[in-house]
Amino acid sequence: MNIAVIGAGKVGGTLAEKWAKKGHKINIGVKDPSSKQHWNEIDNISVSSLNDAVDNSEVFLVAVPVPAIVEIAESLGDLSGKILIDATNSVFAKPQPYENGFSAFQSINNAKLVKGFNTTGFENLYDTEYEGKPIDMFMAGSDEDAKDVMRQLSKDAGFENCYDFGGDDKVGLVEQFALAWINLAIMQGEGRNIAFKVLKR
């Protein structure tokens, strides 16, 4: 896939490198491409302006801090027919006047949306194995094409299953699930090397 990564920090940068290793073509979309040239040294990754990233990509991962969400959404413009994965978390602040990133992208970009890669710390995106077994990813959204892409990219990032929380009405729940991880890891002091996995019998 041709994937634009908007916000190549801890979350976006980690996933960009993993997907590039799996053969996906990654466009790191930034305002000033001259400032991020180091990414061009990695196979399958190139840095481009936001406009070029929009022209050359069919899938978008947005992983920027909440205060940047509306600005980024407006810069990306109309993404009709393209898939946007929202990895942001509006659990402590909202991208006013929107409730969360998902509703901002829905209103501004008109993309095929899925919420995912937000429910765990970036360390677990980098290393998805605990005791030799891959952990799971979780998602929500009403667009089935976007969820198919999310399933594939979760596998390509090393997750075992990508569990579906449901439609757009479950996006808030997936953000609260992220807050459950943050609460255990940070506020309750369990540390960032903890992860959720669904067990069945």
Ligand SMILES: NC(=O)c1ccc[n+]([C@@H]2O[C@H](COP(=O)([O-])OP(=O)(O)OC[C@H]3O[C@@H](n4cnc5c(N)ncnc54)[C@H](OP(=O)(O)O)[C@@H]3O)[C@@H](O)[C@H]2O)c1
């Ligand atoms: N950290 C985690 O463990 C984690 C886990 C799950 C979800 N999340 C969510 O993922 C999102 C990103 O978190 P992160 O930890 O990856 O953040 P981060 O490491 O600070 O990276 C943020 C990225 O966004 C870019 N950015 C910031 N402001 C921007 C703007 N106005 N326009 C364009 N790009 C901008 C930054 O570019 P520069 O480097 O040029 O500033 C950087 O590449 C947040 O919404 C967070 O809640 C984080």
